[in-house]
Amino acid sequence: MNYCESSHQKTLEPSHYEIIMSMRYNLIKCSCGFSFGSTKSKENYCTKCGSTRNLVIVEKFENPEELARAISFANLPDEISEELILKIKEKESKIKTNKINNNNDLGGLSVLKKATDKQGNLTKSSLDKFLSEEGSIESSSEYLIGQAEVQGFLIRVNENTWNWLS
Numbered sequence: 001m002n003y004c005e006s007s008h009q010k011t012l013e014p015s016h017y018e019i020i021m022s023m024r025y026n027l028i029k030c031s032c033g034f035s036f037g038s039t040k041s042k043e044n045y046c047t048k049c050g051s052t053r054n055l056v057i058v059e060k061f062e063n064p065e066e067l068a069r070a071i072s073f074a075n076l077p078d079e080i081s082e083e084l085i086l087k088i089k090e091k092e093s094k095i096k097t098n099k100i101n102n103n104n105d106l107g108g109l110s111v112l113k114k115a116t117d118k119q120g121n122l123t124k125s126s127l128d129k130f131l132s133e134e135g136s137i138e139s140s141s142e143y144l145i146g147q148a149e150v151q152g153f154l155i156r157v158n159e160n161t162w163n164w165l166s
């Protein structure tokens with residue numbers, strides 16, 4: 001905020017003052033999947049498809065730098081952005097955890113859990129991807145899935161997909 005605004009606030013109409021105080025850098029997501037930024041909470045339109053409907057304010061930020069970063073994250077394909085966020089937030093602790101987990105039998109399971117998507121599906125390709133990114137796992141995806149299957153944790157639902165048994 002600049003000093004000009006605060007020194008003039010007494011002369012502003014309450015509504016104007018409120019507008020200034022409530023000014024936020026909004027991260028807005030359109031139903032087309034595109035995310036964009038706006039300082040307005042109303043009357044926005046998607047900068048990709050032009051829609052003025054089905055816009056949701058996902059998050060509010062205090063400054064344009066944070067917003068810009070959030071937008072670039074938001075517009076990455078889901079898989080990539082999740083990976084990036086994971087890497088940034090958990091980089092250190094994740095590597096440590098995996099090293100510990102690899103020393104016991106449940107280590108493989110925690111890896112399998114992490115490679116499982118939100119719908120509860122585990123695919124060989126997602127596990128392969130996860131393992132190669134981790135770089136610290138020696139077991140192959142076939143081996144890990146095979147072990148979990150034999151132990152009754154996983155059930156195969158199609159050629160490349162497994163679900164967890166409760």
Ligand SMILES: [Zn+2]
Pocket residue numbers: 030031032033034046047048049050051
């Ligand atoms: Zn759109």
